[in-house]
Amino acid sequence: xxxxxxxxxxxxxxxxxxxxxxxxxxxxxxxxxxxxxxxxxxxxxxxxxxxxxxxxxxxxxxxxxxxxxxxxxxxxxxxxxxxxxxxxxxxxxxxxxxxxxxxxxxxxxxxxxxxxxxxxxxxxxxxxxxxxxxxxxxxxxxxxxxxxxxxxxxxxxxxxxxxxxxxxxxxxxxxxxxxxxxxxxxxxxx
Numbered sequence: 001x002x003x004x005x006x007x008x009x010x011x012x013x014x015x016x017x018x019x020x021x022x023x024x025x026x027x028x029x030x031x032x033x034x035x036x037x038x039x040x041x042x043x044x045x046x047x048x049x050x051x052x053x054x055x056x057x058x059x060x061x062x063x064x065x066x067x068x069x070x071x072x073x074x075x076x077x078x079x080x081x082x083x084x085x086x087x088x089x090x091x092x093x094x095x096x097x098x099x100x101x102x103x104x105x106x107x108x109x110x111x112x113x114x115x116x117x118x119x120x121x122x123x124x125x126x127x128x129x130x131x132x133x134x135x136x137x138x139x140x141x142x143x144x145x146x147x148x149x150x151x152x153x154x155x156x157x158x159x160x161x162x163x164x165x166x167x168x169x170x171x172x173x174x175x176x177x178x179x180x181x182x183x184x185x186x187x188x189x190x
């Protein structure tokens with residue numbers, strides 16, 4: 001950085017090769033998590049729908065920026081109901097499982113930084129939850145329905161991210177490698 005004015009309150013100007021000065025805007029979830037916007041897309045829950053004669057609802061996710069794509073993730077009836085309650089901010093007489101887990105996380109100072117939909121195999125999706133707590137940062141594999149239900153239950157908005165290759169319908173990540181999604185392993189992005 002170079003000083004434009006040498007007095008108190010000097011204005012710092014970026015020199016060649018340095019990033020531009022801050023814009024005053026808060027960082028995006030992708031910047032905070034140091035994720036590439038070319039590989040990860042921010043989405044929002046748009047609806048929980050059930051089309052008869054199907055016995056299971058679908059979570060409808062809308063991309064938050066151009067090209068504004070939609071992703072539909074089929075979930076179980078109980079999970080769809082839990083997500084619908086959270087999405088509509090409906091209180092329940094007793095805590096649902098995701099409410100209880102949220103209270104446990106809060107009680108142990110663990111925050112959910114983001115949830116990511118990482119892999120698609122036909123109509124089966126895999127996800128992970130990115131957490132931060134007293135013991136550091138952890139990424140845990142989970143079902144997309146659990147990740148979305150927990151994201152919607154957080155006090156602060158929690159970003160829901162979808163890998164670009166999931167939107168494209170590809171069953172493998174770029175480079176042709178398939179993440180290991182066998183039981184006990186986390187399906188992670190490259």
